Amino acid sequence: MxxxxxxxxxxxxxxxxxxxxxxxxxxxxxxxxxxxxxxxxxxxxxxxxxxxxxxxxxxxxxxxxxxxxxxxxxxxxxxxxxxxxxxxxxxxxxxxxxxxxxxxxxxxxxxEAHNLDRDEVLRLLGERRVALTASLEQHRAARASAAERGIHPQFLIEVHRQSALLHADIAWLDDAVEFVGNPDTVWGVADLPVTDRYLVQRAAARA
Missing domain, CATH: 1.10.10.10 (Winged helix-like DNA-binding domain superfamily/Winged helix DNA-binding domain)
Structure with a gap:
């Protein structure tokens, strides 16, 4: 598989x-x-x-x-x-x-995350946050090391951008985890209102 x-x-x-x-x-x-x-x-x-x-x-x-x-x-x-x-x-x-x-x-x-159970999605997003945080720390350490070695900031602009993107991604991920974990958030196709399901719309169109 x-x-x-x-x-x-x-x-x-x-x-x-x-x-x-x-x-x-x-x-x-x-x-x-x-x-x-x-x-x-x-x-x-x-x-x-x-x-x-x-x-x-x-x-x-x-x-x-x-x-x-x-x-x-x-x-x-x-x-x-x-x-x-x-x-x-x-x-x-x-x-x-x-x-x-x-x-x-x-x-x-x-x-397509709604194809998994809510708890599993939260666990996987938690794993993603750990990986993102580790990557952010690596980029910060790389910038600090480069600065100590006298490398001019203009050569590190892409590293700076990636650090900013990682920081923003982590902030977004925290919001996403809160959204998915909220019991009021409808999760999974089976939990959708019947009128929103594709199969019901499809059956009605063919009736």
Whole structure:
């Protein structure tokens, strides 16, 4: 499983997480992801999505479940998660949420963190804070050492920027932990109001 999860790209993860809400065809995936503005996290083109769906099917993470026809449009193949695909989503998020060296993947993991239990997310974010704090201290120590050796500040401007970003990231993370840990914060798809669930909207549209 670890090797399979390691080959899952951010776009593939977004598609797998989407299929946790129910089976659907590729056109529906594109429409829903654009509606949810997922293009801020991953590139959404018909070509890349169709290619990724085909690769997920070859990898045994999704499977065809049938075809649908809407009016005079061509038949569309519907897909659903396999057991391996369903397991890949939380495993991918678990791996990427505490990692501080893959920022693009972290953004996707954060967006899909609701696929994990609240307590596990808080633990993983705690691990991330420890790693961020250690990195911040390393940058501060590096700047101090460079200054002692007489290195001019103009050569350390990037190190200074990274220290500021780490400091801001830690401050944001503390707010995020408070938000997730608040019992009033709705967490997980199962806890959403029924009217907000995709499957209910989908069923109503097809009724």
């Amino acid at each position: 670890a090797d399979a999860v390691g080959r899952v790209t951010p776009l593939a993860l977004v598609l797998l997480a989407l299929l946790r809400e129910g089976e659907m065809h590729t056109y529906e995936m594109v429409r829903l992801l654009r509606q949810r503005k997922a293009d801020r996290l991953v590139a959404l083109t018909h070509g890349t999505i169709y290619h990724t769906v085909a690769r997920l099917e070859r990898g045994g993470l999704i499977a065809e479940t049938g075809t649908e026809r809407d009016g005079n449009r061509p038949e569309r193949t519907t897909y659903a998660l396999t057991d391996a695909g369903a397991a890949a989503v939380p495993e991918w998020v678990r791996r990427e949420l505490p990692a501080i060296d893959r920022p693009d993947r972290f953004r996707v993991a954060l967006a």
